[in-house]
Amino acid sequence: MARMKFLCDADRCIECNACVTACKNEHEVPWGINRRRVVTINDGKPGERSISMACMHCTDAPCAAVCPVNCFYTTADAVVLHSKDLCIGCGYCFYACPFGAPQYPKVGNFGSRGKMDKCTYCAGGPETDGSKEEYEKYGANRLAEGKLPLCAEMCSTKSLLAGDGEIIAQIYKERVMKRGYGSGAWGWKTAYRETIES
Amino acid sequence: MASFGRFIRLALGAWALLLLVSMASASAQQVNPTASSVKEQQLLQELNRIQGRVSIPDQRSGVLEQPQGREWRDFRNVTLRWIGGIAILGMIAAIVIFYLKVGMVRLEAGRSGRTIVRFNAFERFVHWLTATCFIVLAISGLNITFGRPLLLPLIGFEAFSEWSQWAKYAHNYLSFPFTLGVVLIFLMWIGGNIPNKVDIEWARRGGGLIGHDHPPAYRFNGGQKMIYWIVVIGGGLVAASGYALMFPFYGTGIEGMQMAQIVHSIVGVLFVAAMIGHIYIGTIGMEGAFAAMGSGEVDVNWAREHHSLWLDEQMARTGPNDGPRQPAPAAAE
Numbered sequence: 370m371a372r373m374k375f376l377c378d379a380d381r382c383i384e385c386n387a388c389v390t391a392c393k394n395e396h397e398v399p400w401g402i403n404r405r406r407v408v409t410i411n412d413g414k415p416g417e418r419s420i421s422m423a424c425m426h427c428t429d430a431p432c433a434a435v436c437p438v439n440c441f442y443t444t445a446d447a448v449v450l451h452s453k454d455l456c457i458g459c460g461y462c463f464y465a466c467p468f469g470a471p472q473y474p475k476v477g478n479f480g481s482r483g484k485m486d487k488c489t490y491c492a493g494g495p496e497t498d499g500s501k502e503e504y505e506k507y508g509a510n511r512l513a514e515g516k517l518p519l520c521a522e523m524c525s526t527k528s529l530l531a532g533d534g535e536i537i538a539q540i541y542k543e544r545v546m547k548r549g550y551g552s553g554a555w556g557w558k559t560a561y562r563e564t565i566e567s
Numbered sequence: 568m569a570s571f572g573r574f575i576r577l578a579l580g581a582w583a584l585l586l587l588v589s590m591a592s593a594s595a596q597q598v599n600p601t602a603s604s605v606k607e608q609q610l611l612q613e614l615n616r617i618q619g620r621v622s623i624p625d626q627r628s629g630v631l632e633q634p635q636g637r638e639w640r641d642f643r644n645v646t647l648r649w650i651g652g653i654a655i656l657g658m659i660a661a662i663v664i665f666y667l668k669v670g671m672v673r674l675e676a677g678r679s680g681r682t683i684v685r686f687n688a689f690e691r692f693v694h695w696l697t698a699t700c701f702i703v704l705a706i707s708g709l710n711i712t713f714g715r716p717l718l719l720p721l722i723g724f725e726a727f728s729e730w731s732q733w734a735k736y737a738h739n740y741l742s743f744p745f746t747l748g749v750v751l752i753f754l755m756w757i758g759g760n761i762p763n764k765v766d767i768e769w770a771r772r773g774g775g776l777i778g779h780d781h782p783p784a785y786r787f788n789g790g791q792k793m794i795y796w797i798v799v800i801g802g803g804l805v806a807a808s809g810y811a812l813m814f815p816f817y818g819t820g821i822e823g824m825q826m827a828q829i830v831h832s833i834v835g836v837l838f839v840a841a842m843i844g845h846i847y848i849g850t851i852g853m854e855g856a857f858a859a860m861g862s863g864e865v866d867v868n869w870a871r872e873h874h875s876l877w878l879d880e881q882m883a884r885t886g887p888n889d890g891p892r893q894p895a896p897a898a899a900e
Contacts, residue, residue, distance in 0.1 A: 379601075379604075380600075380601050384622070386622060386623075389623065401624075401625065403623050403625060403628060406621050406623055406625075406628045407621065407622070408617075408618075408619040408620070408621055408628070408629055408630075408631040409619045409620045409621070409622075410605050410610070410617065410618070410619035410620075410631070411604075411605055411619070412619060412620040415603055416601075416603045416604045416605055417604065418601065418604040418605055419619075420619075420631060422631055422632075431636050431637060431640045434640055434644055435639075435640050435643050435644060436715075437710070437711045437712075437714060437715055437731060438714075438715065438719070438724070438727060438728045438731050439715055439719060439724065440724075440728070454725075454728070455724055455725070455728040456728075457728060457731050457732045457735050458735070459711065459731075459735055460812065460815065460824075461643070461711075461828075463815075463821070464636060464639055464821060464824050464825050464828060465636040465637075465639060465640045465643075466636055467632055467633055467634045467635075467636050467637070468631070468632060469627070469628055469630050469631075469633070469821070472625075481736070481739070482815075549599065550599035550601070550602065552601065552604065552606060552607065553606070553607055553608075555607050555631075555632075556607075556631075556632055558607075558608075559611075559632060559634045
């Protein structure tokens with residue numbers, strides 16, 4: 370089985386937000402929630418850099434560790450998913466997440482945040498693969514159809530890579546070798562406790 | 568004519584510049600165009616978080632990375648469980664040992680049959696309002712920390728989730744009457760709870776818990792003053808930190824909420840431990856004590872043994888004829 374990861378080649382990201390739009394459209398993500406977003410550091414200044422970020426599907430995921438009702442589970446592809454039926458909307462995963470992935474449909478309504486929503490790596494949820502219930506709660510299950518996450522598929526500069534960690538790391542390494550520079554795999558140290566030597 | 572000459576010069580200059588740029592890029596294939604850009608490790612070392620601008624409406628998502636959630640995770644899953652476990656089980660163990668060795672603190676003179684008002688109806692209402700809210704808040708709060716390892720394996724995912732959902736709603740909504748109760752307790756009993764010299768004597772004699780000692784006390788003795796300040800300060804802290812968590816991003820970011828959760832949970836478990844002690848003394852720990860908050864009237868002998876100075880005050884106020892019995896020495900002489 371593969372160990373699925375995301376890798377954003379920050380030297381190629383042009384902040385076009387195609388990944389954000391693709392994700393919102395594919396999963397019909399509720400208004401106000403963005404499972405993926407592009408952050409631009411030093412915007413408009415020399416040294417500007419944009420990175421596309423979503424749930425990184427961490428190794429030994431902090432969200433799963435702190436969840437009071439243990440609603441998270443890791444798939445055979447190492448994708449971190451959760452059950453909205455079990456989630457009580459307490460907010461603990463969002464205190465623990467290093468990437469700001471967990472979000473709630475209702476913020477600040479006497480703590481009635483609603484069920485947590487986050488990137489599913491286009492892998493749906495605990496319901497039957499491709500079922501209507503799964504789509505309504507978690508969005509499309511592309512992984513079950515043998516497809517990779519749409520954000521990476523739609524990336525206009527092929528900056529965002531999704532797939533087995535070793536394969537996308539190899540692609541990234543080859544790119545760095547060929548062009549002679551690279552800023553590393555953003556978030557990998559925090560998420561997977563490893564970096565790509567380049 | 569002068570303007571045409573200027574145009575020619577400009578056009579030539581532009582062409583020359585274009586040529587120069589294309590030559591430069593051709594000669595330098597391996598130039599890193601983002602060499603001066605920020606690096607992840609450098610940003611994390613500087614601030615332990617990476618933040619930027621986003622073009623979506625949710626500006627809070629501009630925080631790209633904040634690895635300190637890892638330390639908070641250790642606190643929540645390891646440190647807090649130790650603190651809470653030791654505080655609560657330690658308190659229960661201490662009470663059980665004390666009860667088995669010393670037993671209930673009896674009224675030495677027995678019941679006189681005459682009573683004196685200790686807490687009026689409003690005071691009792693506020694006490695029980697706060698107390699019932701506290702018990703629900705304590706159980707639902709402990710469920711968040713200890714439910715997953717202790718209760719979930721017993722009742723299963725669905726049932727535990729259902730229960731936790733209701734517990735969370737109870738925890739959120741009962742926080743409002745609880746906070747009201749703490750504020751009212753603060754206001755209505757502040758007068759009798761300012762520490763004074765009598766408390767030093769009371770503390771020096773161990774509060775009279777060991778043996779048959781009865782150090783003098785006004786309306787509230789040293790121990791009760793401690794409970795009062797635990798409720799006021801602890802209640803204030805859990806309320807403030809709790810509301811920070813209940814209204815995310817109103818004045819706090821994620822780090823602020825992690826800090827709030829740390830304060831809320833530590834104060835919470837210590838509060839529970841202290842209240843277990845309070846409940847013990849108010850019920851099976853001391854004969855005649857429960858009446859103070861039950862009917863509101865305590866036996867005069869109970870008042871004499873535990874709050875002698877307060878009883879004297881009350882007697883002086885109501886007058887000798889009205890009082891049940893005058894203090895013994897005055898009558899004998």
